[in-house]
Amino acid sequence: MGSRGSRAAVIPDVDSIRRETGFSQACLLRLYHRFRALDRNKKGYLSRMDLQQIGALAVNPLGDRIIDSFFPDGSLRVDFSGFVRVLAHFRPIEEEDTGMRDPKQPEPLNSRMNKLRFAFQLYDLDRDGKISRQEMLQVLRLMVGVQVTEEQLESITDRTVQEADEDGDGAVSFLEFAKSLEKMNIEQKMSIRILK
Numbered sequence: 001m002g003s004r005g006s007r008a009a010v011i012p013d014v015d016s017i018r019r020e021t022g023f024s025q026a027c028l029l030r031l032y033h034r035f036r037a038l039d040r041n042k043k044g045y046l047s048r049m050d051l052q053q054i055g056a057l058a059v060n061p062l063g064d065r066i067i068d069s070f071f072p073d074g075s076l077r078v079d080f081s082g083f084v085r086v087l088a089h090f091r092p093i094e095e096e097d098t099g100m101r102d103p104k105q106p107e108p109l110n111s112r113m114n115k116l117r118f119a120f121q122l123y124d125l126d127r128d129g130k131i132s133r134q135e136m137l138q139v140l141r142l143m144v145g146v147q148v149t150e151e152q153l154e155s156i157t158d159r160t161v162q163e164a165d166e167d168g169d170g171a172v173s174f175l176e177f178a179k180s181l182e183k184m185n186i187e188q189k190m191s192i193r194i195l196k
Ligand SMILES: [Ca+2]
Pocket: 124, 125, 126, 127, 128, 129, 130, 131, 132, 135
């Protein structure tokens, strides 16, 4: 469809965004419409409040943390390419993504490793490369329901950290985190339908 193709041209830097994120042109166009609809005052960027309108994030216990990741380095606005770059971590891994990759190209944002890195930084609030017991406690508090007492929460936290903590330093490194999630299907868990 010619008219669709020419409309895609209005997306700034569309070619480099497509290469970096792996989203198809049609998908980027839909995301661009979504971006513009979320941008309530037609500012050209999104604020935290704009992103809070996304239903899938509103119901996600880690939704606020995911929203944080749109604003690295304390910035208060995210443009379209930043928006799509975060969303790319949630793009399902497709059959066609595997095997065909040029090894000189950077790893796709939706690879298992990048999904794990993204998940890890939702826990590692102070970005020191380790999930401390306190950081684990905070995430578990968000994820478990109100029916759990503080005491139970503390013991769940201790167990979770102990199970993952192989070198016994009392914290969970990225490697330990990746290992402990090995049995979980992270690819599937980190594939959210963002357009619904
Ligand atoms: Ca930390």
